[in-house]
Structures are given as structure tokens and as C-alpha cells.
Amino acid sequence: MRVGIARERRPGERRVAATPETVRQLTGLGLDVAIEAGAGEASGHSDASYADAGAIVVDALALAELDVLLHVRPLEAATPSALRRGAITVGLASPSTELATVAALRDAGVTSFALELVPRISRAQSMDALTSQALVAGYRCVLEAAMRLPRFFPLYMTAAGTIPPAKVLVLGAGVAGLQAIGTAKRLGARVSANDVRAASADEVASMGGTFISLDLDAADAGGGYARELGEDRAARQRQLLAPHVADADVLITTAAIPGRPAPLLVTSEMVRAMRPGSVVVDLAAESGGNVEGAVAGSDVAVPTAAGDGTVTLVGMKDAASTMPADASRLYAKNVANLLALMTADGSVAPDFADEVVAGACLTHAGEVRHPPTADALASNTEGAR
Numbered sequence: 001m002r003v004g005i006a007r008e009r010r011p012g013e014r015r016v017a018a019t020p021e022t023v024r025q026l027t028g029l030g031l032d033v034a035i036e037a038g039a040g041e042a043s044g045h046s047d048a049s050y051a052d053a054g055a056i057v058v059d060a061l062a063l064a065e066l067d068v069l070l071h072v073r074p075l076e077a078a079t080p081s082a083l084r085r086g087a088i089t090v091g092l093a094s095p096s097t098e099l100a101t102v103a104a105l106r107d108a109g110v111t112s113f114a115l116e117l118v119p120r121i122s123r124a125q126s127m128d129a130l131t132s133q134a135l136v137a138g139y140r141c142v143l144e145a146a147m148r149l150p151r152f153f154p155l156y157m158t159a160a161g162t163i164p165p166a167k168v169l170v171l172g173a174g175v176a177g178l179q180a181i182g183t184a185k186r187l188g189a190r191v192s193a194n195d196v197r198a199a200s201a202d203e204v205a206s207m208g209g210t211f212i213s214l215d216l217d218a219a220d221a222g223g224g225y226a227r228e229l230g231e232d233r234a235a236r237q238r239q240l241l242a243p244h245v246a247d248a249d250v251l252i253t254t255a256a257i258p259g260r261p262a263p264l265l266v267t268s269e270m271v272r273a274m275r276p277g278s279v280v281v282d283l284a285a286e287s288g289g290n291v292e293g294a295v296a297g298s299d300v301a302v303p304t305a306a307g308d309g310t311v312t313l314v315g316m317k318d319a320a321s322t323m324p325a326d327a328s329r330l331y332a333k334n335v336a337n338l339l340a341l342m343t344a345d346g347s348v349a350p351d352f353a354d355e356v357v358a359g360a361c362l363t364h365a366g367e368v369r370h371p372p373t374a375d376a377l378a379s380n381t382e383g384a385r
Helices: 020-028 047-053 099-107 122-127 129-148 175-186 200-206 231-247 268-272 324-341 355-360 371-384
Strands: 002-005 032-036 056-058 068-070 088-091 111-114 156-158 161-163 167-171 190-194 220-222 250-253 279-282 299-303 310-315 361-364
Touching: 020 032, 020 047, 020 324, 047 056, 068 324, 088 324, 099 361, 099 371, 111 355, 122 324, 122 355, 129 175, 129 250, 129 279, 129 310, 129 324, 167 175, 167 231, 175 190, 175 200, 175 250, 190 200, 190 231, 231 268, 268 299, 268 310, 324 355, 355 361
Parallel strands: 002 032, 002 068, 032 056, 068 088, 088 111, 167 190, 167 250, 250 279, 279 310
Antiparallel strands: 111 361, 156 161, 299 310
């Protein structure tokens, strides 16, 4: 069976769905691998390195000849119709926001697997792309903040005086948030954090941070995610967070709810109460933002309430793609491990009795197999009539 890897074409995307290491893994399973020329260039992998690993490098993929297509970003809506019926795709799909592509995959009879849907169970950890990419994004957020903050992160005691450590506040203690905490701590900052999930206090402490308890009820949604808060509780949370935000030199927000807009954690008024020169980095800017006024891919100068300076509000965009070498290394391994689970004797044959395979499946045999996406697609279709 032939597996194809196309060059990613969405602006800003520098990752690739297979590395020479995972090409060797796939060819070792008895699969033929074809990769589009230049697909790995941005992540540091030459065409020659893929050829040496056993892949066939082609100028353009013949999609109709592929049995499996591996990708990073969601496919364009026109792509499924170019695939043969029964072909398999594996990659990020953003099913809640890419309904046109989901419909095209269904109508084309393509079996698609969305890495966002991989169950969060121990056996599937090596296939969990959300976790691996959040690791990269959380690290990058701290670097972006450090480059913009007009002072040191660590404590320095010098003959000319003592420089106190920067105060970093992280909101959201999932994988990205915990990585941000650990990275800021390693840079020498004094780090505190808050999350609405009950287990977060111990996790924050394990990374060297101080957990801020707001004395509010926990809001766990299962699978390591937080559930959406009611407006009254969300408003109370913002009120209690306000003094902690005002006292921070750096604020990093990483809160997200799968399939929904990012929760608003910080208002513009809270940002304006920060000290001049402070930096806010919003990792969730692409999904609506945790911080009011954040613009994905842009820095916004927010005047302080006292009028004595500005706060830099950074809207992150394509965070994992800013570090394409290691992001691709992790992502490609996630993809290869999921594909390996479905491969035997050189043939990819998904076993839907397997909970990982069934859970990650988005479309199959002309049906949308992920109920929330099927419901959203039905509602969208009804609304268009």
C-alpha cells in the first residue's frame, strides 16, 4: 500500500507529517512511502534524507493513487474528491471548525482519522498529537515573553545592586501551561498559576510553580480538560484573578476547551492595570483568545490605566510551527504510531473494535462517525436551508 506525505501549503505551517525516522518505521511495516519534494525542508529534512530512509521523492503526489494520505493541517475541502474512495487520511482535522472538509470527506467515501479525537488513555499516549504540540507551544510562549520583557527573568545579585526575579503568572495548567511554568522557572522567574481543574494544584507544584487558589468550585470535564464555565462564575473568576494579573510582569494564558471558543479569562481593564513594560502572551488567540483584544499573529500595545506606558499583548499564531524541527519530530511519531496500530502484513486495515481506532475515526464509509461533529454538520446543513 502507498502512503503519501504532501508539502503543507497553509500560510505559516512549517511542520511535516513524516520525518526520515518515521519513514523508516513505515517502510519497516511493509508500506511504500512517497513524499512531495520540499515537504520537510522547513523542518530541517532534505529530500535526500527521505530518499535515504526509503521514501520515493516526487514532484507532485498523485492523490488518486494513494491508499493513505498523511497531513498536518486540516485538508482543504477540495482535496477529498481527488482521493480514491476508501482511501485513508491521518492528521489534524479541526472537525468543529472545518465542517466543509468533513462533509467532503464523508461524500468522497474517505476514511479519515483526526488526531484531535485520539482517546486520552494510557495506550494512546504515543499518538496524542494535542499533547505533543502543546508541549512545544507552551515552551515557545515563554520565549516570546522573555524576548519582549524589558528586564531579566532571573534574580541577579551584583555589585551595582540586586535585580529581583520577574513574576510570571500562567493561566491554564494543561500540558501547554505546565510546560510554560517549567520553562519560566528554569529561566529563573518566580512563577504562579491557576486552573479551574481540581488536579491542577499538585501539577503546578510539581513544575515548581505556586498554585493560586481562588476558592471556587472545580470545573473538570474529564480527559484532562476543563469544562466551560457559566458567565456568573467566569465573571467571579476574573474578579479574583485581577490583583494577581496586576502584580505580574508576564502573563501567559493557555486555557482552551476542545471544540469551543477559548474562554475569556482576562479583560482589557485587567491588562491596563498591569505595570508599564509588562507582557501578556495569549496562546489561545487563534480560537478567540483568553485575553480581550488579543489578535492572532500580532502584538498590540495596550495603554496602562495610569497612562504611564503600555503593556505588550502578544497573540500567538502557529505556535508549534515556530519550532518545526522538534514539533515535526513529535507529530510525525504520533502519526506513525497511529498508522502502525492499523497496519499488519503491509496492509492498513483499521479495526474499529479497537477503542483508539474507533475513537480517532472522523469519517468512514460515507458517514461521520464522531457524533458531535455529525450533529454540528446536521445543524449547519439545516441552517443553510
